[in-house]
Amino acid sequence: MQKNQKISFLEYCVILLYKKINQYILKKNKLLLFWVLFLGMYISYAQKKPNIVFMLTDNLGYGDIGVYGGGEVRGAPTPNIDQLATEGLQLTNFNVEPECTPTRSALMTGRMPIRSGTSKVPLPGLPQGLIPWEYTIAELLRDSGYQSALYGKWHLGDVEDRYPTGQxxxxxxxxxxxxAESAWDNSAGFDSALVPNQGLWEGKKGEKSKRIGDYNSNNRGLVDEMITDRSVAYIEKHAKDDKPFFLYVPFSLPHSPPLPNPKYAKKGKSNYQNVLMEIDYNTGRIIDAIEKMGITDNTIIVWASDNGPETLMTSDNVIGGQSDSGPFRGEFPSGWEGAIRTPCIIKWKGNIPEGRKSNEIVSMLDFYSTFAHIVDAEDKIPTDRAMDSFNMLNFFTGRVDKSPREFALYFHGDDLLSVKWRNYKVHNTVVVNPSGPVYMAGQSTLNSLRVKVNYDWIFDIENDPKELWNVNAEYAWVGVPVAKIVSDYVKSIKKYPNIKPGDSEKPKKGK
Amino acid sequence: MQKNQKISFLEYCVILLYKKINQYILKKNKLLLFWVLFLGMYISYAQKKPNIVFMLTDNLGYGDIGVYGGGEVRGAPTPNIDQLATEGLQLTNFNVEPECTPTRSALMTGRMPIRSGTSKVPLPGLPQGLIPWEYTIAELLRDSGYQSALYGKWHLGDVEDRYPTGQxxxxxxxxxxxxAESAWDNSAGFDSALVPNQGLWEGKKGEKSKRIGDYNSNNRGLVDEMITDRSVAYIEKHAKDDKPFFLYVPFSLPHSPPLPNPKYAKKGKSNYQNVLMEIDYNTGRIIDAIEKMGITDNTIIVWASDNGPETLMTSDNVIGGQSDSGPFRGEFPSGWEGAIRTPCIIKWKGNIPEGRKSNEIVSMLDFYSTFAHIVDAEDKIPTDRAMDSFNMLNFFTGRVDKSPREFALYFHGDDLLSVKWRNYKVHNTVVVNPSGPVYMAGQSTLNSLRVKVNYDWIFDIENDPKELWNVNAEYAWVGVPVAKIVSDYVKSIKKYPNIKPGDSEKPKKGK
Structure with a gap:
């Protein structure tokens, strides 16, 4: 952020006063020394870069949270998250990638995951994650004076130099x-010798990450409490440090199996409802810690989900019903709105107007550039690779009404599923429900089919949020700006070839 | 409403003061006469029964309005309706009948439309509507000192003694x-000699209703402005009357064909989006008239929709996309939540707490008894017939958190489609999408099939708002309380046989 953006009028006055007093002291006596020191400390505090706490839920759909039409309506009130929305900016057109790994990659790099070889969740055992060459937001913030921690799900690499401390x-x-792997030990015939448990891990910079235990059906429901405990302890420990912090909290919930912590679970509520209420409770604990430590004024809080709902009915969740896509069609992974539009709330007291709601297009990709600008590190955004991150600072802070982003591309694996441009969406490959015995209502995440459309399907996602009417007959012109977006991408990968899944080095630069 | 409920503490003090002053005057001089008269007038004003303005939209789904997740997200902001919600009670589990005529019948009579022969829209030309024997809420209010008017859609009878002035x-x-009939003159081969235009009508008590013109494709888009003009004029004319008023405003929009008034329609918006914004604008005009006339404190405003969305794509609406069911499954007429759950907002300044949102079960049937209690006319609720109306006064005013209603039955024609009980819904007859060429996505209103389920389908509508997982295997016990509800209904029709569609007299009383 530029200096003139960071200093409020009050702070400006304080600085002016400080200078005047300084001049006075030089002329007169030293009695005012105490006050001068105090003011100096205040100014240094006021100028400290903001802490960033980024909470990310796993497979939580647009419709689960109270302010997004869920909460009480779903039998699972979410008062803490709703309150956060009234204190910040609630986005209703927040765009993610169609699956966990890609969205987390987008957040870390500000680059479309197709560029990083991370556009799909690989099977465990296969090479996966970000190659060390990627310059993550954690690295950018580190190089800008930040300390940082991640507590929760990583899903961007499982070898030493790809763990969070390697990135x-x-x-x-x-x-x-x-x-999902935490449920495997429950299934008949599972052989842990062939398929090792992924484990729970911890690591510190400069040390090898250590496996500290299993992550299985015994403790699946306890993990979010561990994540929250560590997050709260981190905030308490580092709130008063000179260095600002970046705390990334990717909760394990409500991903399947959606098992609540027995300590919090209420009888008469489904597993999924209990899980939703637990997420809200844990969110509240983290917000309370920020409040208690007196750093609310200088902490950016982001609360979001990585992709749309999964709606599985498994034997672990006999009551049925899991996440909800709200008014939108489809579930993850697909190019439907239900898959790629999720809740996102951003609070930054004094900088982001309270209680604002916006339907402007924002992508998970955009936090990279936005954070870089907030911490005065725009010069650290890489220029030797394709970047896809828009700086949202002026939009978030309400200086402008419009987001600078007008489009989003949704890749999954090698497929470009669909492209959003303004209020239109153009589909190239759609995920549809099969018929026949493999299919059960709501199980389309695992049982769906991926098919190419004959001609592009075009939907007006504002007029037709459920993407029911293909308007290609009258709106084929939408294909023109969309073709430009796609051809810009194609040009970019000629210059900066994509990293392939399993690659360990960056590809040679193109022409 | 009981006296002790109607008089606020302030009013109580004023009355006490009035009595004291009266005593003083009797002892002393007459100089205070002016003030005494003024206070007397104030007390009489304060005790005037509240006006009721009931706005009802036509086929507007749960998801269209801003505070219900639509508005801006749908490209059609609804600031006036959203504002109304912040000033009153927003219901998120408001239950209507599956179609226009039945819901309007329920509002008028407080009786399930299956009892009144009005459980389905008949074809024009067939006998239809409420028989004069029904004691409508308009009659109850008239007998309690109210004047009243209806501007808009009636759909409860088209012969003299069944027009609104007959009821x-x-x-x-x-x-x-x-x-829908307003579009018929546009279709090839239409013969107005065989199928007369329904017309626009007006009528006054004691006079025959008059047909004042056609209602066709030329003026379909103008009708809501006429309705609003008359509503505003009525409020202005009668606000200061001694008699309170009941103004029923059943808008014609957004029912198909959803054609906006050209005066308001914005380029770059679909017909449906323009229609939504027009509804909001007209709502604002009516609220402004109430405000301008200074009767906000003594006027109950209800804003609701009669049933869930229709999602037709016709040649009149080439852009595609019409109403939206929000997070719920299905559209009208059916027993799915999308069909029978609609927006409902109730404002009554000083009596209904502002900004309250509730997921308690309320039905359109309940306004009958609630209004009767508000106007001290509970003794006028008929006891010679089956009534299905719960008094919501204590719930609406926040004296209790819970609605007294725990269930709702959804009939359409002769079919009991489904029954809601607490957070469960039991389906007996479902409306499903056909496959094959007759079907087009989103046209299920007209192309759907009605089929009986093999065993009851049971859904947890809180945990599973989209009614995807039939939980009958584990939750068959839900059938027990539901069977009791159905058997109570069966008992009631033995005592009070249902009126059949086309009947002109009430059936003979049973045993």
Whole structure:
């Protein structure tokens, strides 16, 4: 952030007063020394870069949270998250990637995951994650004077130089893959000798990350409490440090199996409802810690989800019903709105107007550039690679009404599923429900089919949020700006070839 | 409403003061006469029964309005309706009947429309509507000292003694059937000699209702402005009357064909988006008139929709996309939540707490008893017939958190489609999408199939708002309380047989 943006009028006055007093002291006596020192400390405090606390839920759909139409309506009130929305900016057109790994990659790099070889969740055992060459937001913040920690799900690499501490974090605790694996030990015939448990891990910068235990069906429901305990302790420990901090909290919930902590679970509520209320409770604990330590004024809080709902009914969740996509069609992984539009709330007291709600297009990709600008590190954004991150600072702070972003591309694996441009969405490859015995209502995450459309399907996602009417017949012109977006991407990968999944080095630069 | 409920502490003090002054005057001089008269007038004003303005939209789904997740997200901001919600009670589990005529019947009578022969929209030309024997809320209010008017859609009868003025209203303007008919003159081969235009009508108590013109494709988009003009004029004319008023405003929009008034329509917006914004604008005009006339403190404003969305794509609406069901499954007419859960906002300044949101079960049926209690006319609620109306006064005013209603039955025609009980819904007959060429995505209103389920389908509508997982295997016990509700209904029709569609007299009483 530029200096003139960071200093409020009050702070400006204080600085002016400080200078005047200084001049006075030089002329007169030293009795005012105490006050001068105090003011100096205040100014240094006021100029400290803001802490960043980024909470990310796992497979939580647009419709689960109270302010997004869920909460009480879903039988699971979410008062803490709702309160956060009234104190900050609630985005209703926040765009993520269609799956966990890609979205987390986008947040870390500000680059479309297709560029980083991370556009799909690989099976455990296969090479995965970000190559060390990527310059993550954790590295950028570290190089800008930040300390950092990650507590929770990583899903961007499971070898030493790809763990969070290999990618810029000072410390981490959590698990490298998906929580789905925690249920495997429950299934008949499972052989842990062939398929090792991913484990719970912790690591510190400069040390090898250590496996500290299993992550299985015994403790699946306890992990978010561990994540929250560590997050609260971190805030308490580092709130008064000279260095600002970046705390990344990727919760394990509500990803399947959605098992609540027995300590909090209420009888008469489904597992999923209990899980939602637990997420809200843990969110509240983290916000309370920020409040208690007196750093609310200088802490950016982001609360979001990585992709749309999964709606599985498994034997672990007999009551049925999991996450909800709200008014939108489809679930993850797909190019439907239900998959790629999730809740996102951003609070930054004194900088982001309270209670604002916006339907402007913002992407998970955009936090990279936005954070870089907030911490005066725009010069650290890499220029030797393709970047896809828009600086949202002026939009978030309400200086402008419009987001600078007008489009988003949704890749999954090698497929470009769809492209959003303004209020239109153009589909190239769609995920549809199969018929026949493999199919059960709501299980489309695992049972769906991926098919290419014959001609592009075009939907007006404002007029038709459920993407029911293909308007290609009258709106084929939408293909023109969309073709430009796609051809810009194609040009960019000629210049900066994509990293392939499993690569360990960056590809040679193109022409 | 009981006396002790109607008089606030302030009013109590004023009355006490009035009595004291009166005593003083009797002892002393007459100089205070002016003030005494003024206070007397104030007390009489304060004790005037509240006006009721009931706005009802036509086929507007749960998801269209800003505070229900639509508005800006749908490209159609609804600031006036959103504002109303912040000033009153927003219901998120408001239950209507599956179609226009039944819901309007429920509002008028407080009786399930299956009892009144009004559980389905009949084809024009067939006998339809409420028989004169029904004691409508307009009649109950008339007998309690109210004047009244209806401007808009009636859909409860098209012969003299079944027009609104035959059912208790002092005057009316509008149309007797569905707005769908207004598009018929546009379709190839239409013969107006065989199928007469329903017309626009007006009527006054004691006079025959008059047909004042056609209601066709030329003026379909103008009708809501006429309705609003008359509503505003009525409020201005009657605000200061001694008699309180009941103004029922059943808008024609957004029912198909959703054609906006060209005066308001914005380029770059779809017909449906323009229609939504027009509804909001007209709502604002009516609220402003109430405000301008200074009767906000003594006027109950209800804003609701009669049933869930229709999602048709016709040649009149080439842009595609019409109403939205929000997070719920299905559209009208069906027993899915999308069909029978609609927006409902109730404002009554000083009596209903501001900004309250509740997911308690309320039905359109309940306004009958609630209004009767508000106007001290509970003794006028008929006891010679089956009634299905719960008094919501204590719930609306926040004296209790819980609604007295725990269930709702959804009939359409002769079919009991489904029953809601607490957070469960039991389906007996479901509306499903057909496959094959007759079907087009989103046209299920007209192309859907009605099928009986093999065993009851049971859904947890809180945990599973989209009604995807039938939980009958573990939750068959839900059938027990639901069977009790159904058997109570069956008992009631033995005692009070249902009126059949086309009947003109009430059936003979059973045993």
């Amino acid at each position: 810029g974090f000072d410390e981490w605790f959590g698990f490298p893959h998906s929580s | 208790g209203f002092d005057e009316w303007f509008g149309f007797p059937h569905s707005s």
